Amino acid sequence: MARTTAGTQWLLLVVCLAAAATAGAQPDSMGFISIDCGLPGPASSVDDTTKLPYSPDAAFTDAGASGNISAQYVTQQLGKRFLSVRSFPDGARSCYTLRPLVAGLKHLLRAEFMYGNYDGLGRPPAFDLYVGVNFWTAVNVSSPDAETAAEAVVVVPGDSLQVCLVNTGSGTPFISALELRPLKSSVYPQANATQGLVALARVNFAPTVATDVVRYPDDPYDRVWLPWLDATVWDTVSTAKRVLNVEADLFEAPSKVMQTAITPRGGNTSDRIKFSWSSWPQPRDPAPRYILVLYFSELQPLPGGSARQFYININGELWYPGGFTPSYLVTSQIYSISPMWGSDQYNVSLNATANSTLPPIINAVEVFSVIPTTNLGTDAKDVSAITAIKMKYRVQKNWMGDPCSPKTLAWDGLTCSYAISSPPRITGVNISFSGLDGDISSSFATFKAVQYLDLSHNNLTGSIPDALSQLPSLTVLDLTGNQLSGSIPPGLLKRIQDGSLNLRYGNNPNLCTANTCQTTKGKSKLAVYIAIPVALAVVIGLVVALFCLLRRKKQGSARNTVKPQNEMPDAPPQPDSEYMYSQSSLQLENRRFTYKELEMITNNFQRVLGRGGFGKVYDGFLEDGTQVAVKLRSQSSTQGVKEFLSEAQILTRIHHKNLVSMIGYCKDGQYMALVYEYMSEGTLREQIAGSGRSGRCLTWMQRLQIAHDSAQGLNYLHKSCNPPLIHRDVKATNILLNAKLEAKIADFGLSKVFNRDSDDHVSTNTFVGTPGYVDPEYQATMQPTTKSDVYSFGVVLLELVTGRQAILSVPEPTSIVHWVRRRLAWGNIDNVVDTQMRGKYDVNSVWKAVDIALKCTAHASVQRPTMTDVVVQLQECLELEEGHRHGGGTRGSFYTGSSSDPNFGYDNNTTECQSNDVSQTSTAFEMEHNFGKVSRMGRGPVAR
Template identity: 60%
Template sequence: MELPKPRASTAMPMARLLLLCLATSSVLEVVAQSNLGRFISIDCGLPGQTGYVDNRSTLSYATDAAFIDANAGSNHNISVQSGTPTLPKSLYSVRSFPDGARNCHTIGSLESGLKYLIRGDFLYGNYDGLNRLPVFDLYLGVNLWTTVNISNPYGAVYAEAIVVVPDDSVQVCLMNTGSGTPFINGLDLRPLKNKLYPLANETQALVLLHRLNLGPTDTSITISYPDDPYDRIWTPYVDATQQWGEISTDVEVPYNADNFEAPSAVMQTAITTQNVSDSIELTLDLGSFPADLLLGYIQVLHFAELKKLPSNSLRQFYIYRNGALQLSGLENAYTPGYLWNGDFYSGSPFQSSSSDYILTLNATPKSTMPPIINAIEIFSVISTALVGTDLNDVSAITEIKGDYQVSKNWMGDPCIPTSVVWVGLTCSYAVSTPPIITSINMSFSALDGLLSSSFANLRNVQYLNLSNNNLIGSIPDALSQLPSLTLLDLSNNKLNGSIPPGFLKRIQDGSLDLRYGNNPNLCTNSRACQPAQVRSKRAIIIVAIVVVITVIVMLVAVLLFCVLRRNKKALKLKNERTTSTSTANVIYGDSSLRLENRRFTYNELDIITTNFQQVLGKGGFGYVYHGILEDGVQVAVKLRSHSSNQGVKEFIAEAQILTRIHHKNLVNMIGYCKDAEYMALVYEYMPEGNLREHIAGKDLNGGCLTWRQRLRIALESAQGLEYLHNGCNPPLIHRDVKTTNILLNTQLEAKIADFGLSKAFSVNNDAYVSTNTLVGTPGYVDPEYQATMQPSTKSNVYSFGVVLLELITGKPAILHDPEPIGIIRWAQQRLARGDIEGVVDSRMGGDYDVNSVWKTAEIALKCTEQASLQRPSMTDLVVQLRECLELGEDRTGIDTNNKPAYTGVSSGANPYMGYKSYTTTWQSNDVSQTKTALDVEHSLRRMPSMDDGPAAR
């Protein structure tokens, strides 16, 4: 706190006083006029585009149409009941927001770094006829301002903050908290001198709790503009007990270039006690403001002596706050100056253990006059240090919103708060830097027109999905220069032109996956895209080349004929080997990829596998054998067993699927065999076997997968599944995702295998496919699929969540503990207690980043939510697992890009404390398999799932 300067109690010469009063009046008028031109007054809910001038204040009011999205909220009027005091005109109209979690007004044309008073006006007035008093939150940008609690339908509520704006605009957002429909009547913004209210700065704002004018002669008048050039609202304080006397003067009380500049109209009145021995005691409520939001309170007390005291008189008093003496120094007391606008305020925020603020003024023993006070202001201090999304990303996505007139609830900051991230966006959060936009999904968003140039300004975006819209024109080469972009989906649009060179280069080096199928006018053949004149010249050259080649071919044919006649025995042996080339054109990304699948005879498979000697494994289809082709390439041969319950249908399904898909994280098919009753598929060989073997401890040297290897395997598996969901046409649902169907090569790179149970689905059917059979493996089957017989992409997500839990824990999908229990329930029980060490595979010896493990566990449990709508998409999983991998790069907390480690929620290291669950009954189905321990568990137990999920990050 600050000790006030000594105030002179002697009278000023009258001439000097008159001159000072005239000067003050002139200054007030100049200040008021200069501020008026920068005032912003908004009547929210006023219909039309035309504003008005308020007769009372002479201030100009504008409609809020230019400050908010056209489709946001609805306009209403208030019908004032008889007997209600006359209201300012701006309070008669209301804009309410029944839709959307967050709705915002954006006020622009501000000066960055300057201090402003921002005020929201709220009067319910039963505008909707429901007589339901709402409670909702109010935000300044990304920082929570206050909670608006309407307790009286015809009582006006004002929310005021003094804040330094960081940019040239500010957003005032209303957040629906589920306790009624948010609404607003008016918004006022007033510029302040930067020296005023010094505790309001770049990192904290002041939220008004009380601003009282004490001792007014007319208690029905509220002082504001033009009496206060900053349009602060000074509420008259009425002494219901009539224990205080009132002092007033008609002479101006000028402010003396201080930190608050209380207006003369306020300082011309004061309250005092009848006797010098009596105390002034004011009790004001602090409890109306949420205690967990504030950094403390500040008090501003305004004093001025209004009487010319005799030379032998003294007005001097002590100031107490909740019983604690406030002044320090020789006298520990305050003496107001005659017609001198003085103040006493907190030099730093103070805390209060009580919900009340009690101010006590006691005369000192020397004082011959009782204490006085003219006005008081009480503020709570809130933090404004929370940083919004990266400004470049905000600018780009806002321009994109405007270019396409996005009708989604895209309001406020794109990434903060995390509970209202813009629909279709995924953001990345770090401790010391602003959030960035890493993924945008605007598929099926009715976008039309050209590709916005603003997409090229999203420097941090990794995944951009603009598929299934009506985009026209060419693909801008500038998009290929986005440094972080790894996937761009432009399929199912109306684009034309050719693939730009920048994209071709990135596709060639493997840094970008471009998807552009079903753009009929898009030229993808480099030769066909050339001008006709160039094509005609090349045609002549090609014809000449063909003639030469034809002659050479004929000569070679004659030579071969002669050789073959001399080698009839060899020719007969070669004729036994029937080779058939099945060619499939698979459009993946930018290239047309030809897959030539060799057809083997059963005798060839017998030779390749050395009489089916080495067994690699066994599945529902049959045994898998190791083989070596003529050129030394190792393969895996999956031979259908005659006793297998998977027959010709599954064989054809897997063969057809593998013929038309190609991805680095999907097992590649080399060929097939359909020789009489023998059926087999020939794959690339994965020497490290399946993931289940490694989790169970296949390594004979006693080693195990590191945490980084586990995360890498999870990410690569997710990439393969994401390709099945979004990169195939039609998309595919695997239906049997499990650790035994994830294979590893010598570099431990993961590839998804076994597509015999996969199903295609239509993207126009919400990614569901109807079936009449339940397939899959116990422990991995989606309970929603089990109940509805409709598998979806989220069924794969559920199974993948089980895989993640296996990678974290090192345990199988079904445990015996000692009774059968699913890994989901087993992990939930321990995570709910914060027992991360009891969940993580102990064989890793603590060699992992705990933040990365927590985040991965959270992802796994979200994947295994009972309701599929609450599960993330596989595209989201790829993004989130990349972030987990970054966290796990360096156990010291800094990865290779010097990014801070994920720290979880601010309240502690365990984001699952307070985690709830509910139970749901599993149906008893055999999942197309022989009954196992899981069936026993299903009949004895109920499986839990998350209610409201782990704490937000």
């Protein structure tokens, strides 16, 4: 066998090292990723306690410098992963990339830090930590020998996850270890795509060994349960038997943690278990919100006649409704459904009930703060492209983390666009004077939103890719000062000729231009390329001019003909560019009425059906006896000609069973009116309040059907009508009901067209809407979107559930959204449901409807569903209610309610409505802070 040369040996070594790095970057058989940051060489270290291998971090980051902590801080008990660190003295942001992962799965993420004076400066730093593009926590290392950890439960949005350290000017960021552990999607239900949980405390009360830390393998998720025992105030209770988790357990506390518990010393029932934590505001989170999880299990059989039952209070207020009794050798949890907030300190106390012969007991506790994870990363295709470019050219810039987000940390040389509800896009790339060499990467041709591309003054070689001409938004391409060769591609020449592209290509000696590239006949190829498009442009221009001339002549002769009967006369000029049709030539297919005819139809405007911003609505009858509603514009109306014409135009073009139909219109001098189909049951607001014309009270099935009808109407406006529309004034008084209680959306005077292909929002200069229904994001940006309608619809859905108005007085004006969220903190749906329905509903159906409404009214529009999603979800609510009606009439099996009768029958017939007291004051179940109780399913709470 021939000897290998030194070069070959070096190549083999590089390949082997690359293979080792790739292998180290993979999750292990359990899906764990464990990184020993700063560990030199290819070999892993093994943790003495968990026996888990920790990989070197070279395969996860390409920045920073490795170092070792000072010998004076190395102890026998110190974990190996704390011996080395990686620091990041350069750049504002430095990141680790963890892959491959499965998008949408839940993970526990933990970063660990021990300064150990690795840099000899004796100054522990402070810096920020990000998970992806969302702020995680501020890291403040208190002393050289302190072991600091940050832990979060998050949903991974893509096939990789980045953990970034951000320099805030308070010292060089560093890290000792980074760990990622996959979780079941069912555990920690409070963590979802829009919010994560940051661990503040995880305590195992009274472990058998006082210093014993429980983690993997006792906890299969490798959570770290720290010991806590104060022998001066607590006695311990323990068992060697296994403590079981219930089916579909939402937290899966390990048996080793649940095998020990604390109880007050001496077994006195008058003594309490007390503990607390303080609120920890940060600059990026000045009003932190918290999730609490308490773990209980009875560890010893109770003697005959004995009972253990206790109350759970927070800040002196009863949290769990009623006394709680732990189960024998089975884990029970009581936890917050939604976050609590607003206190400087949270004091938890457990005290025995009057019926209890034994004092309270507790096994473990977890406290989390809540972080939003709603910031969107850069468009995935843009990320792939710019990452490939970074790798190909070995770009030496601050290109770490997400390219565009957050805005303050966007990559040098990139310009990005930021839409409200879609990922940022890269619109400009400037990497001039960056030492690029080789050919122009094909990845540049995938930037569909790029307008400006500057590759000038590098050492690029080869030809110019014609694919660059296919970039739809590109207006400037600067290739000046490279070593490009060949000729300018025909696609780019065409873009130059039609004026859509400014190509700069000077100082490329080998590039063919009009003066340097000659054909065999001496003619310039560039001249030919330019001449042909010019000739075509001239021909096309002549054809267009001839067509316009003929059209003008035809229109001139048409002016002498009779105007169509249904054309609206004297239409004013178009007031703004947002108008969807030319109002000066408004064509309406519907009947045109004179003012005299309206007087006859309405019996001289005798009966008023309702009032609105446009004016009064009158009852009327056509010649054939058809009943109609006539909306006559008041002279004092704030809605003028523009809104009238807009609504008239819209109603002639949209046709859907859940949108009100227009029969005709009147524009007679100063009089303007719209004639609608008659909706005998009036507005939804009247029906909810019990003041409708029939005086009946809506059942839950009827309310659901009304919501489903209304959602279908809005979905048609957003998705199916042409052009699509944003309503902008969805509210209970703009939803009308006919004799069959079929709902129809009305009042389109404020509606706006949007371009479905480019975006789902419009820019306006005027803020419109009704207090209580207005999307807070629209209020802040002045850009209504389809999600603005979704928000308003969510408020209407809450009105249907609660029977209350969009703004309540309890005792001061309060949004129904806030009111419902606070009351639901107890997890009892009876606290919010309209009492006029008298408990005749399927509780799971109501829970699902409320969940839909709260998602619709999420503060950030990106968190809200589309109306298409809402229609589907409401259909499922209807099916649940229908199944309940035909299934025997018991209330939901997943619910522990406050009603005395657990077996309500179901009656679909309407009943007489009672007055609904919308000014009802808070009850004991409405607390300042939001807490909840244990829940097995998302639809409703359940006691374990």
